[in-house]
Amino acid sequence: AQKVTQAQTEISVVEKEDVTLDCVYETRDTTYYLFWYKQPPSGELVFLIRRNSFDEQNEISGRYSWNFQKSTSSFNFTITASQVVDSAVYFCALGMDSSYKLIFGSGTRLLVRP
Amino acid sequence: EAGVAQSPRYKIIEKRQSVAFWCNPISGHATLYWYQQILGQGPKLLIQFQNNGVVDDSQLPKDRFSAERLKGVDSTLKIQPAKLEDSAVYLCASSRVAGGSYEQYFGPGTRLTVT
Numbered sequence: 001a002q003k004v005t006q007a008q009t010e011i012s013v014v015e016k017e018d019v020t021l022d023c024v025y026e027t028r029d030t031t032y033y034l035f036w037y038k039q040p041p042s043g044e045l046v047f048l049i050r051r052n053s054f055d056e057q058n059e060i061s062g063r064y065s066w067n068f069q070k071s072t073s074s075f076n077f078t079i080t081a082s083q084v085v086d087s088a089v090y091f092c093a094l095g096m097d098s099s100y101k102l103i104f105g106s107g108t109r110l111l112v113r114p
Numbered sequence: 115e116a117g118v119a120q121s122p123r124y125k126i127i128e129k130r131q132s133v134a135f136w137c138n139p140i141s142g143h144a145t146l147y148w149y150q151q152i153l154g155q156g157p158k159l160l161i162q163f164q165n166n167g168v169v170d171d172s173q174l175p176k177d178r179f180s181a182e183r184l185k186g187v188d189s190t191l192k193i194q195p196a197k198l199e200d201s202a203v204y205l206c207a208s209s210r211v212a213g214g215s216y217e218q219y220f221g222p223g224t225r226l227t228v229t
Binding site: 035037043044046047091097101102104105107 | 225
């Protein structure tokens, strides 16, 4: 079965703190793809990153970084020096060549307080 | 490049009424998706089109939901008759090609409230 688990329902931090959002996935496919999306209060899901299962290199983009570990089936997302504009719901998703759909986790609501 | 367009943004109807949502994908994107997002949950795929053909509609409640994509561009999702549990945000997304490996780009969604 394919599944994405985001165990953290809600996280609240103070501006400038670092925060890590956890994502654990399940799939039997050897080739798969992992995504992170941001959903601000406006409601539109914004694509952040895609990783394929053969590339375990960590990625950094400005204040954002992603840690992909196949050994623990995790694809965690860290925001460094958080800002109020980072407040949103963040979704992790799983895609596979064997299926056309994306499987989303239930999301983590991040609140960054000034 | 214009993003995915959806209308209306908000709709309130009474149960047993019908409603329709419209989506215009990113230009050149062959694949179009409709998702249902219930409050507090992640999006759930309802139906996927490749050009104007249906690729996956396994989770579409076909007794009340229907969707079409004429000419392989715009799409309409209809609910008839609506139930209280249909209250949700309906998201449209598009991607260049079909497949779980490609990122999907989402529209702003239509928030439906059924009273």
